[in-house]
Amino acid sequence: MDIKNLIVDKVRNQFGDSLIEVVEFAGDLSLTIDSKKNRELSEFLKSDPELQFLMCKDVTGIDWGTRKNRFTVVYHVYSFQLNFTLRIKCNLEGEETKIDTVADIWLSANWYERETYDMYGIIFKGHPDLRRMYMPEGFEYHPLRKDFPVLGIPNSLPLPNKID
Amino acid sequence: MGLEAKLTQDGFITSTLDAVIAWARKSSVWPMPMGISCCAIEMIAAADPKYDIARFGSEVMRFTPRQCDLMIVAGTVTYKMAQVVRRIYDQMPEPKWVIAMGACTSSGGMYRSYSVVQGIDQFLPVDVYTAGCPPRPENLLNALMAIQDKISKSKARDFQDKLYTNLELSNN
Numbered sequence: 001m002d003i004k005n006l007i008v009d010k011v012r013n014q015f016g017d018s019l020i021e022v023v024e025f026a027g028d029l030s031l032t033i034d035s036k037k038n039r040e041l042s043e044f045l046k047s048d049p050e051l052q053f054l055m056c057k058d059v060t061g062i063d064w065g066t067r068k069n070r071f072t073v074v075y076h077v078y079s080f081q082l083n084f085t086l087r088i089k090c091n092l093e094g095e096e097t098k099i100d101t102v103a104d105i106w107l108s109a110n111w112y113e114r115e116t117y118d119m120y121g122i123i124f125k126g127h128p129d130l131r132r133m134y135m136p137e138g139f140e141y142h143p144l145r146k147d148f149p150v151l152g153i154p155n156s157l158p159l160p161n162k163i164d
Numbered sequence: 165m166g167l168e169a170k171l172t173q174d175g176f177i178t179s180t181l182d183a184v185i186a187w188a189r190k191s192s193v194w195p196m197p198m199g200i201s202c203c204a205i206e207m208i209a210a211a212d213p214k215y216d217i218a219r220f221g222s223e224v225m226r227f228t229p230r231q232c233d234l235m236i237v238a239g240t241v242t243y244k245m246a247q248v249v250r251r252i253y254d255q256m257p258e259p260k261w262v263i264a265m266g267a268c269t270s271s272g273g274m275y276r277s278y279s280v281v282q283g284i285d286q287f288l289p290v291d292v293y294t295a296g297c298p299p300r301p302e303n304l305l306n307a308l309m310a311i312q313d314k315i316s317k318s319k320a321r322d323f324q325d326k327l328y329t330n331l332e333l334s335n336n
Contacts, residue, residue, distance in 0.1 A: 134279075136244055143278055152278025157243040160250035160287040 035090035056106030061120035065146035101127040119144040190315040196232035200239025203266040210301035229255040240268035
């Protein structure tokens with residue numbers, strides 16, 4: 001059986017209507033799933049003996065700007081057994097910026113989720129150490145959001161005093 | 165032996181104290197290599213046998229600011245890094261000079277973005293700006309010669325009773 005069909009069948013059997021969309025493009029497989037089911041799906045993908053997605057390669061976000069469901073959280077997970085990378089997307093409702101953490105399922109997700117929090121302001125509920133990563137602590141904006149100007153907001157980042 | 169006999173025997177020159185001190189200072193400018201990105205590689209190249217920064221008495225790149233009097237800021241300075249650059253500058257003893265090496269350091273370069281400081285002159289007093297992305301080692305040596313020229317025109321008393329730099333960092 002084809003790897004992609006295997007994955008889609010298994011996830012559909014397990015999650016039914018929570019699996020919102022299946023997209024295959026340029027050899028990649030993307031599954032869109034209800035954002036409330038992301039932990040359940042992660043545990044399933046990791047523990048299923050035929051799938052064994054043991055590695056989380058990346059977590060990131062998308063800010064769609066004016067779209068109704070503004071934010072999407074994207075996971076890239078890899079199975080050594082299948083030699084296959086799967087993309088999982090979770091659309092967040094409206095302006096909602098909260099989703100459950102998967103940092104305890106895949107340890108590597110710890111830093112990726114911190115990055116996503118730093119740059120997009122998405123809060124991962126239950127994350128053990130959700131701090132800023134690239135931007136200084138106390139910075140109140142999230143630079144990869146669509147409404148953040150490329151040149152930044154004047155005086156939002158501290159500089160040492162000028163010496164005369 | 166009288167003074168006349170002594171001087172005839174050993175020889176002497178006349179100069180001013182300012183000239184002697186300035187000459188000594190300009191011939192032993194010790195750089196603080198603040199290498200942050202690609203410019204740092206060119207700065208390292210300036211110390212190799214081909215370009216040989218030792219010809220100017222400036223080969224002593226110590227990685228402690230306490231022994232340096234020239235800071236070469238070689239690379240992209242982000243807002244986060246600016247605090248560190250300034251702290252190291254503050255730790256250098258007076259008198260001290262600064263070379264802004266390369267496009268990023270001087271003006272933000274191609275990084276016209278929220279994260280990069282658009283020129284280190286926003287928080288440091290820069291003496292010489294070096295053009296290039298990155299500048300060749302010759303260009304850094306040229307900047308060093310410009311610094312030497314500046315030092316040779318200085319007077320020892322310019323640095324007398326100079327107030328310590330205000331060490332407080334701003335929070336705005």
